[in-house]
Amino acid sequence: MSDAPLVLGLETSCDETGVGIVRGHTLLADAVASSVDEHARFGGVVPEVASRAHLEAMVPTVERACTQAGVRLQDLDAVAVTAGPGLAGSLLVGVAAAKALALALDVPLYGVNHLGAHVAVDVVEHGPLPEPTMALLVSGGHSNLLLVPDVTHDIRSLGATVDDAAGEAFDKVARVLGLPFPGGPHIDRVAREGDRVAIDFPRGLTSGRDLQRHRFDYSFSGLKTSVARWVHAREESGDPVPVADVAASFQEAVVDVLTRKAVAACREHDVHDLLIGGGVAANTRLRALAQERCDAAGIRMRVPRPGLCTDNGAMVAALGALMVTAGRPPSRLDLPADSSQPVEVVQV
């Protein structure tokens, strides 16, 4: 156990400065500094604000992670960092910091894919990943269905959103309903009081030719527009907007499509394990419906605890540790940050 690699992971792809430390499959520290409050009044992440915050938070967050883990930087065996995808300016701060760490400590550096890290993080919670695993990643930035034969170097994209990410739709609908940013937790809370079949909102890419061409893709833009139109029509007519019913019906439309396609993908590829990650994995209705459908289909479901589903450094450290253990060669010191890194590129 003690010869399992001690790895620090840095995550700065969006508005959280995450520093995690793992030893093999054991999580030792997960320190996060978030600039979310600074973005709230703009209704979304302001890239320059996020980049400035990453720079200020970097050294203090690294220090906090070391204290939490009870290790010295000099004890590290490797450093891992999110190389992409994400906000270009934010990624660059993390990548530069990781290079400086690796250089100053003289340890190998692993530039990894953010989406792969979302999958890998579950090893610190539920142990080794079955091979293959199906992964459904949903957040404000991603809606991906991934077939994962080996998280250290073989991740295949089965489907993704063709327009908005699921979490983005939550944010936009929350705004229409007068709920605060970020919208996910607020919709989830309000929806518990509502009727999820009250309004029949559209399910994107689920019928006819759409389904043939976009078998495992998602679309939430039409849904978002449909909700906004419905609410405005209500307001025009002078009737009160049933916020809880709208929230519940919208949420049901999102999680219905997410889980239906995820389970269908498991069946089609004969995969018996479904992992759900990303910030939206904290949604209680998504978890409940996914569990129900997985049970019915004989699929085991894995969901890391909410703190590990949102962006964090632990997930990057976890993937780095898996790469070290698998004997993957380290990345070069001139590795680029790639804001649109394809999901298939697990390591840069």
Added chain:
Amino acid sequence: MLLAIDTSTSLVGAAVHDGDVLRSEVAREDVRRHGELLAPAVQAALGEAGCSRRDVTVVAVGVGPGPFTGLRVGVVTALVLGHVLGVPVHGLCSLDAMAADAATSASAPADLLVATDARRKEVYWARYAVSGGLARRVQGPGVARATDLPEDLRGLPAVGRGPDLYPEALHGIPGPRDVRPGALASLAVRALAGHGPDTVLLPPEPLYLRRPDAVAAAPAGARAR
């Protein structure tokens, strides 16, 4: 052993100074790839100076002003190196390093403008009084359209890329166009020794001079699908 880093202009690089002489200087000109080029440049500068990272006793970093994205690469690199190595990190105004560089020339004017590319049709600028081979900042740093600078500044002999970009507004003379890390290293050594009125040490934080543009990114566009 002082390690100097600057990423405020198109020149990305590092230099090592032992207090008496500049031991190494490694720089590449590439305005888009600061993040890729800096770490290897630091490694190469240490190697060419014949020392290891453990020999570094102080880190100096150019804190701009300069385009933010590249600037942060240098500052975060310096901060993390300083933290891991347990040595102090000092900031210096990058324009000071360019003025100090220009001041070493025998033909340096007594009254000098440094103007660098601030993008968006603007320049970062500062004014210096030059004497005895040293340059003392007397005005700035600021950011403005070259054509909006007051007449008395625009009339000064200028170094940096500003005059190349806006020849109609600024009067360029031969001299440095970017910040050489070696010039920053020499300036830092002099400042740390307490010599000369030509510079001041700053906290290792970027001199942004501009507020962030408060336009939220579309989350799905910002991240890959």
